Amino acid sequence: MKTFLRLLVLLLIAGSFAQASHRPPNVIIFLADDLGYGDLACYGNPIVQTPHLDQFASEGVRLTDCHSGGTVCSPSRAALLTGRNPYRSGFFYIHNRNTYLRDEEVTLAEVLKQEGYETAFWGKWHLSTLEKTRYVHPGPGEQGFDYWMGTTLNAFDKLGGPRSPKAFIKNGEPLGAIDGWYCDVIVDDARDWLANQRHKQKPFFMYVCSHEPHTPIDPPQEYSSRYDNAEVERLEKQIRYGRVNRPQRDLSGYKKDYYGTVNQLDDAFGRLMKTLEEQGLKENTLVLFTSDNGPETPVTLEESRGQWEDPIRDKCFGSPGVLRGMKRYPYEGGHRVPGLVRFPGVIPAGTNSDVLFNGTDILPTVCGLVGAKVPANRNVDGVDASSAFLGQQVRRNDSSIWFFPHHGDTWFRMPQISMRRGHFTLVAWLPKRSDGVLLDEWLATSDPDRVELYDVSVDPAQSNDIASEFPEIVSSMKQEMTSLWREMRDEGLSN
Known part of the structure; x- marks a missing residue:
């Protein structure tokens, strides 16, 4: 009350x-x-x-x-x-x-x-x-x-x-x-x-x-x-x-x-x-x-x-x-x-x-x-x-998502996308860009590939990947991430 x-x-x-x-x-x-x-x-x-x-x-x-x-x-x-x-x-x-x-x-x-x-x-x-x-x-x-x-x-x-x-x-x-x-x-x-x-x-x-x-x-x-x-x-x-x-x-x-x-x-x-x-x-x-x-x-x-x-x-x-x-x-x-x-x-x-x-x-x-x-x-x-x-919860239509779609070898060890749903964070890598493929083409045709899952409520340092323990959560979050990524990416590339 x-x-x-x-x-x-x-x-x-x-x-x-x-x-x-x-x-x-x-x-x-x-x-x-x-x-x-x-x-x-x-x-x-x-x-x-x-x-x-x-x-x-x-x-x-x-x-x-x-x-x-x-x-x-x-x-x-x-x-x-x-x-x-x-x-x-x-x-x-x-x-x-x-x-x-x-x-x-x-x-x-x-x-x-x-x-x-x-x-x-x-x-x-x-x-x-x-x-x-x-x-x-x-x-x-x-x-x-x-x-x-x-x-x-x-x-x-x-x-x-x-x-x-x-x-x-x-x-x-x-x-x-x-x-x-x-x-x-x-x-x-x-x-x-x-x-x-x-x-x-x-x-x-x-x-x-x-x-x-x-x-x-x-x-x-x-x-x-x-x-x-x-x-x-x-x-x-x-x-x-x-x-x-x-x-x-x-x-x-x-x-x-x-x-x-x-x-x-x-x-x-x-x-x-x-x-x-x-x-x-x-x-x-x-x-x-x-x-x-x-x-x-x-x-x-x-x-x-x-x-x-x-x-x-x-x-x-x-x-x-x-x-x-x-x-x-x-x-x-x-x-x-x-x-x-x-x-x-x-x-x-x-x-x-x-x-x-x-x-x-x-x-x-x-x-x-x-x-x-x-x-x-x-x-x-x-x-x-x-x-x-x-301190009260916020009702959202979609999960919050962040991108840094780098494409160079130097940064490839770093993921390109993360998404928060509640206390779970899914981070994902796009497939490596092939030689000769232009950046816009790579972005327009690439979807999240390899992923990791973290519970930031107990692991804010994101040191323990729990993706293998929660396959259903990974599947659901990856599906939403891919949908949001495609929608936002395609709108951005059309500008």
């Missing part, structure tokens, strides 16, 4: 926000880049100081089964904004000349704008190219954002890392080089917009996408120096890296930079939340903090084959915690990420939820909370999963 009443209260409050005469709730989504499930203190990291995110977690719900919509950058961002599995939109890998978020896609910003919201975006876009000097595709302004300031990709520029001057673009116009670290630049502008530039009579949607802790990693010395000591060296030996081997080279001198970067990101997020509170907006704002995928892998597979040396990834000390896999891997560590949600008066403070919440759920969940309609006449894979914020 207590559980039912809590869920009823959530639905009633959400409905009252949407129907009352006063302004409906504001929405802020803060997306970190390559932040691992085990990178925050509130998720068990024994090294990194994240006091602002820890405090934020104590004021809302900590999701322990939160997932990005993809295992790599562009796909997960497409899923977040559209509520659709990114492969329906053609995002099999990342944005390029032929892969971008098309006009016909309906974004969360467009939905909320129709509901009278003022919409704003900051940071890494990675769904099309923003620079007018190159090929032009729809950018944030064409995808529903009234105000935007950002970059196409990360802090990769001619001058180096995230502290170098960066060529930001604002509302389609180049700003020239802006000196400062990426998260500080975008958060400072977002705070100014929040305090001085927005329409004070409108509800707002803010989408803030940091570069950190994506490579290149180069935090201010005041942050990295906090982690340059023997105790950090001792504790780092306890950190897990998803069963992905570290390079044999000694990279120990770089760990301080990764930890300092996460610490810096925490401070930037804290400043944004402080401005929100100073403006008297904390109580009427839903804030979601999460990551676009698991932590970046060290250069291991490529290095072992003598194919690639990439010193830019030597500073990658992100951790998926107890999970298996990292960025790109369909194993849990590639897409299970931190998920912190605060909505005062609606979400009980200091709670935890082990109910699965997926990146595709963000659009329909926000729609449900503000009383907006989910875009019709299209396949929306996410569902209104607001009950997960109270």
Whole structure:
């Protein structure tokens, strides 16, 4: 009865926000880049100081089964904004000349704008190219954002890392080089917009996408120096890296930079939340903090084959915690990420939820909370999963599924697909691509082949393949996986 009443209260409050005469709730989504499930203190990291995110977690719900919509950058961002599995939109890998978020896609910003919201975006876009000097595709302004300031990709520029001057673009116009670290630049502008530039009579949607802790990693010395000591060296030996081997080279001198970067990101997020509170907006704002995928892998597979040396990834000390896999891997560590949600008066403070919440759920969940309609006449894979914020089960039409359809020999040891049904996860490999077969042809004709089954409720590290013990579950899940894979793949390849 207590559980039912809590869920009823959530639905009633959400409905009252949407129907009352006063302004409906504001929405802020803060997306970190390559932040691992085990990178925050509130998720068990024994090294990194994240006091602002820890405090934020104590004021809302900590999701322990939160997932990005993809295992790599562009796909997960497409899923977040559209509520659709990114492969329906053609995002099999990342944005390029032929892969971008098309006009016909309906974004969360467009939905909320129709509901009278003022919409704003900051940071890494990675769904099309923003620079007018190159090929032009729809950018944030064409995808529903009234105000935007950002970059196409990360802090990769001619001058180096995230502290170098960066060529930001604002509302389609180049700003020239802006000196400062990426998260500080975008958060400072977002705070100014929040305090001085927005329409004070409108509800707002803010989408803030940091570069950190994506490579290149180069935090201010005041942050990295906090982690340059023997105790950090001792504790780092306890950190897990998803069963992905570290390079044999000694990279120990770089760990301080990764930890300092996460610490810096925490401070930037804290400043944004402080401005929100100073403006008297904390109580009427839903804030979601999460990551676009698991932590970046060290250069291991490529290095072992003598194919690639990439010193830019030597500073990658992100951790998926107890999970298996990292960025790109369909194993849990590639897409299970931190998920912190605060909505005062609606979400009980200091709670935890082990109910699965997926990146595709963000659009329909926000729609449900503000009383907006989910875009019709299209396949929306996410569902209104607001009950997960109270620890209550979510009703889904289909199982959640993630892809990384790589095709090179280097990555062939890694599966390409995973699917969750309850506490069971099925991971699968596509057949190896034959020499001379084009990628599109291989994708269009390949179905899940070899599989493994894990019970992540008791084996989050996915170390015990139980496929032989549950043949009926394997058969049923593989059939559903194949059906979903074909449907989403074929829709994506037709774009």
